[in-house]
Amino acid sequence: MSARNPLGKGLESLLGDISNDQSKTPTPGVMELPIGSIVPNPDQPRQDFNEESIASLAESLKQQGVMQPLIVRADDNGSYQLISGERRWRAAQLAGLLTVPVLEREATASEMLVLGLVENLQREDLSPYDAAVAMQKLIEDHGLSQGDIAQALGKSPGSVSNALRLLRLDKRVLELLRKGQLEEATARTLLSLELSAQFSVAQKVIKKGLSVRQTEALVKRHGRAKTVTRKDADVVRLQDELADSLGAEVTISQRAKRGGGYLRIQYRNLAQLQTIIDRIKA
Template identity: 40%
Template sequence: MMATKLKGLGRGLDALLMPEPTKMATAAASGIPMLKISELQAGKYQPRRRFDDAALAELAASIKAQGIMQPIVVRKTETGAHEIIAGERRFRAAQLAGLTEVPVVIKEVDDKTALTLALIENLQRQDLNAIEEAEGIQRLIAEFKFTHEQAADAVGKSRSAVSNLLRLLELAKPVQDRVVAGSLEMGHARALASLPKDKQVMLAENIAINGLSVRATEALVKAQNHPAEDSKRPGVPTGKTKQQKLALPLVRDADLDRLETELADALGTYVEISHQATGQGELVIRYASLDQLDGLIGRMKR
């Protein structure tokens, strides 16, 4: 099976690439094929969604001075064009540098192998964020019927690491966007995954605004998932007895939900309003660190 054949690919691309030339001219002289840039097309299995403009400009300047140090891996399509398997960043930088042709390694591979190789190249160069990694692995599973274990073997990761990555695709879209943009780390995102999506978005903003650590985020998420545990800690008032709470039923309506959301947005943290039929109630504002508490108090004083 193809999945079995792909098992060793996670160890590297060296077997697919020719020895690296020191100059593009050296590449041509050493017999490495050269193709016109116009003959290349972006790979349909490229896992990267985001290319940093500044980094591309820097690479383009290096290519102008030194040439392309490693050939671009391509495969020939039915239309006669050459689709990029590995090296799209070099391809884009070569375009910026004004090159008309680039060194290539032409491989005969199927779609499954093309996607796997594109993933491996980017993973080895640490070019992918966690969401891009997860999306690439999900394509192996959805399009090519890989099991989690087969996908893990193909990209050189443990099965648990693959499962954790795939969980990130269940996050709210705004939270995924923050991971892609770099304002949330993998650890932050993994902690948020256990919350409802509306709370994920709210806490993600809190993390970005207050610079919360992964550990602080995990503590805050735990407090939201298990609020009853706080009342069991020594020194924390237990509040009303069970009988008192039963005698004073809570009231929920759309206006109360709106006020809770508006206050949470204004403070940038989790807020809970418990309102009773008598008109009394409680306002709970959670914080994850003393720095965040200072910030909350400062906002309230304005």
């Protein structure tokens, strides 16, 4: 595969012009293969499959059969490797189907890997984590640029860059993102924190069920606490606890000589002010 054209023959020629709907229009070149002769792509970017969704699709396949052909490549062992359609393949097995319709395409092992990654990114609802890992693999293992990926997926280069930035997060935060415990927009907010602080803040976000806006405020408070000139650790802790209790930005400032200081509570509107007052009175 040349650096000039990393996708080789391209998605259109290898995958064919097949839409994602379950069209009943016959597709030229389709053949039926025993389902046991087909093996999955070992480089499938999706790490998790929704079992309930596959079970629902299996019920549909029992009634209608597989309308959209799987895309496969013949291997040297007499079997066929999936390029596209693992979800349908899994559902067909669950439905007890003996054969499935396929379209065979010629592709080298390297082209197949790239196609499997790009096709899944383009057509499947991957988790943000799986999508970012797949994009990174295309760049590191196959020499694609962010522009190549953006063009193949029909996305802007900026969206590809933003997706890849997620991989800078703490590995434990990435695991929360992969499991769906943390939303992509929320995880992206944590990128401005030091790596060592990201996981603890993420845990607080999940525990309190914070929105993206609330997470932004928490990250801002945390960052400000880090930059204040050597505040006493107990004061910083009290400041954070009070901010969490009141649901508002709180600043505690101490006078160096007298030991006193002032407490500043910031509110955005009268409704939030009333909420703060009610919480103080409670």
